[in-house]
Amino acid sequence: MTLIKTIIFDLGGVLIDWNPEYVFLKAFHGDKEKTKWFLDTICISDWNENQDAGYPLEQATNDLVAKFPEYENYIRLFYGNWENMLGGEISGTVTILKQLLAIKKYKIVALTNWSSETFPIAQKRFEFLNWFEGIVVSGDEKTRKPFKAIYDITLERFNIYPETSLFIDDNLRNIEAAKSLGIHGIHFKDPETLINQLKTFNIAL
Incomplete structure (x- = not known):
């Protein structure tokens, strides 16, 4: 497993x-x-x-x-x-994030395609963005998903091993790119489905 x-x-x-x-x-x-x-x-x-x-x-x-x-x-x-x-936070997923943090057994980071010029607006609005160990913002790195470079940056910056990492993204293209690098992936549909998808990786909330 x-x-x-x-x-x-x-x-x-x-x-x-x-x-x-x-x-x-x-x-x-x-x-x-x-x-x-x-x-x-x-x-x-x-x-x-x-x-x-x-x-x-x-x-x-x-x-x-x-x-x-x-x-x-x-x-x-x-x-x-x-x-x-x-439009606001997706509250069901924010709850899942909070539950995962409470378990205190996972390193939890974010990887986003986002302009460095607009990301500060989101940071001011959404408190949960402060919960991550770190966030890789594509606009800061001058590259984006699904290109290999941004995954490599994320793995190296946070000392992550691909084979023990799990990436959650709503864009299948980005998940497939992650899997090609040995990172496990979940194609996000909705919070309810995500809970069941996490169980397949032995992550129970």
Whole structure:
């Protein structure tokens, strides 16, 4: 049976509810179809992930405005109104985190794709971000999941052995990358499912 000594949490989508739709549904007056089109066509996830890897928000915004000048006002909303994309904590997972910390047998850290410019906003809002032994923020490292470098940084910084570590992320791509490096993974769906998934690694809450 696998002996887990370290648990690595993703943040957005696992512990923190973050969704650009919170801003753009309002901007497009509740039009879900237009919101989806805008986020699939203009402010796409690949563009945002570039900022997660350290590209400056202002430069990224100006680049996109130059490409789609007719959508300038909406493009500038993405980072201009970014704080309103934070929907709150995912309370069920925060409870699981608290329970794991109470057991006092695991090293618990976080690995997140997040711009170094916006992460301080989350730090001020969410007290539980202070509970981790440490957090690797992609924007600070100038690389991001699923690239090998950020996993290597995490393992080395916190003296983690991949074979005794478990990574929890809502993005399957990131889990597969972790597994390729020998890190065990759980593809997060919801807190209730996570409790059962942890049991498969002999982690009972």
